[in-house]
Amino acid sequence: MGDLSKRITSIPESATLAMTAKAREMKEKGIDVISLSIGEPDFKTPKHIQQGAIDAINEEKYFAYPPVNGYLDLRKAISQKFKRENGLDYAPDQIVVSNGAKQSIANVFMAILDPGDEVIVFTPYWVSYSAMILLAEGKPVFVKGSFENDFKVTAEQLAEAITEKTKAVIFSSPCNPTGSVFTKDELEKIAEVLRPHPSISIITDEIYEHINFSGKHVSIGSLDGMLDRTVTVNGFSKGFAMTGWRVGYIGAPTWIAKAANKMQGQYTSGNCSISQRAALVALSSPLDATLEMVEAYKERRSLVNNLLKEVPGFEVNMPEGAFYFFPNVRSYLGKSVNGTVINSVGDLCIYLLEDAHISLVTGEAFGDPDCLRLSYAASEDDLRTAIAKMKESLAKLS
Ligand code: PMP
Ligand code: GLU
Numbered sequence: 563m564g565d566l567s568k569r570i571t572s573i574p575e576s577a578t579l580a581m582t583a584k585a586r587e588m589k590e591k592g593i594d595v596i597s598l599s600i601g602e603p604d605f606k607t608p609k610h611i612q613q614g615a616i617d618a619i620n621e622e623k624y625f626a627y628p629p630v631n632g633y634l635d636l637r638k639a640i641s642q643k644f645k646r647e648n649g650l651d652y653a654p655d656q657i658v659v660s661n662g663a664k665q666s667i668a669n670v671f672m673a674i675l676d677p678g679d680e681v682i683v684f685t686p687y688w689v690s691y692s693a694m695i696l697l698a699e700g701k702p703v704f705v706k707g708s709f710e711n712d713f714k715v716t717a718e719q720l721a722e723a724i725t726e727k728t729k730a731v732i733f734s735s736p737c738n739p740t741g742s743v744f745t746k747d748e749l750e751k752i753a754e755v756l757r758p759h760p761s762i763s764i765i766t767d768e769i770y771e772h773i774n775f776s777g778k779h780v781s782i783g784s785l786d787g788m789l790d791r792t793v794t795v796n797g798f799s800k801g802f803a804m805t806g807w808r809v810g811y812i813g814a815p816t817w818i819a820k821a822a823n824k825m826q827g828q829y830t831s832g833n834c835s836i837s838q839r840a841a842l843v844a845l846s847s848p849l850d851a852t853l854e855m856v857e858a859y860k861e862r863r864s865l866v867n868n869l870l871k872e873v874p875g876f877e878v879n880m881p882e883g884a885f886y887f888f889p890n891v892r893s894y895l896g897k898s899v900n901g902t903v904i905n906s907v908g909d910l911c912i913y914l915l916e917d918a919h920i921s922l923v924t925g926e927a928f929g930d931p932d933c934l935r936l937s938y939a940a941s942e943d944d945l946r947t948a949i950a951k952m953k954e955s956l957a958k959l960s
Contacts, residue, residue, distance in 0.1 A: 569699075577924065577927030578600055579600070595919045597940075601800075603885075608844075611847075613843070614840040627832060630826055632811070639845045640654075657813055658811060658822045659838060668694045671730075674730060674763060678727060681732060682723050686707070686737070686739050686888065686925065689923075692704075709879065714748065716751075724762070728762050734769070737884065739923075740881065741879075741881020753787075756788075762791070764788065768781060769795065769797050769799065771801065773859055774856075793813070794812065795811075804840070862945060865938075867880055875891065876891055876893075886935050886938070892932040894959060895910075904959060918952050920948045920952050
């Protein structure tokens with residue numbers, strides 16, 4: 563048998579997907595598992611978007627390879643969306659549509675990183691950033707926001723982390739996994755640190771833009787002088803409940819957009835034609851369905867906040883966006899039940915999966931080994947049952 567490459571063996575499996583696969587296996591065996599591990603809307607894709615795909619099939623015009631960077635009318639609609647909603651002036655040829663925002667981000671790292679180039683990753687971070695940087699032979703530099711500052715990295719911390727090798731900075735706001743949202747003022751301070759370093763690219767992941775309970779979303783690219791070096795990542799998975807359709811996109815400086823297009827042209831070609839037509843309908847219609855979903859997330863957020871506050875030993879921050887809680891659970895480390903010792907939050911998540919039949923994700927996968935992530939993109943009934951069962955199982959630990 564041959565050997566796998568160092569490249570693939572150096573990265574872990576995606577923890578969000580691995581926990582979800584474990585939960586699915588248990589469900590297939592007839593065990594009633596409540597999955598709070600994957601960040602996936604439990605809503606159906608809105609009907610008018612579904613209809614967009616049906617119409618596209620019936621038109622019989624979209625069966626051939628689409629352009630690698632996406633249909634021009636979709637890129638025009640994205641360019642207008644960026645202007646209208648985010649104050650960002652990306653021309654259609656600065657847009658690249660990909661197979662999910664996941665591929666969008668991977669393309670960018672492959673396009674800009676040389677071996678040893680550093681990427682400052684605001685931590686806690688979305689699980690795949692570090693693996694993608696490693697796959698592109700870059701070096702992730704983790705800068706951790708404190709619990710007291712809602713896990714948000716400060717401008718001072720960023721300034722300290724910059725070196726000659728810094729090629730890019732990446733963060734998500736609203737943040738997966740913490741739900742934190744950068745204010746305009748905080749982004750201004752970050753921009754101020756970056757202005758004297760024009761060769762550092764900013765990769766801002768705004769896929770949770772619509773799921774924001776703290777006020778208007780601000781894109782760092784809209785701040786003075788930032789657009790020329792900012793890659794704005796977004797997609798349809800979260801705001802439009804379209805995870806399975808696999809449509810994400812970037813707006814980027816032309817040199818990066820061209821390189822992402824080249825990368826994609828060799829790896830995957832353009833994104834699924836029918837999904838792109840549905841995405842165009844999503845962008846060209848009013849946001850009513852999105853706003854309804856956001857209202858539901860807001861209610862669930864209060865419910866989960868109240869329930870988690872009652873869980874002994876959990877330190878909880880109120881998230882301002884996305885659909886996750888990221889409680890600090892380190893008080894359970896070292897406890898045990900029937901000879902099983904909880905040595906890490908990963909052990910705690912496995913225990914809760916086996917004992918309470920609830921799937922969660924260890925914070926370690928997001929760069930914080932004291933926390934765990936709970937997705938509240940689930941029904942209120944499931945959330946109530948899951949947290950009650952979790953509490954019972956936790957009470958057995960001593
Ligand atoms: N960025 C963040 C912060 C996410 O949570 C996700 C969801 N997994 C993605 C990017 C990728 O989304 P998708 O590939 O479904 O567009
Ligand atoms: N964004 C989701 C999550 O963080 C989807 C899973 C993934 O792609 O990692 O759970």
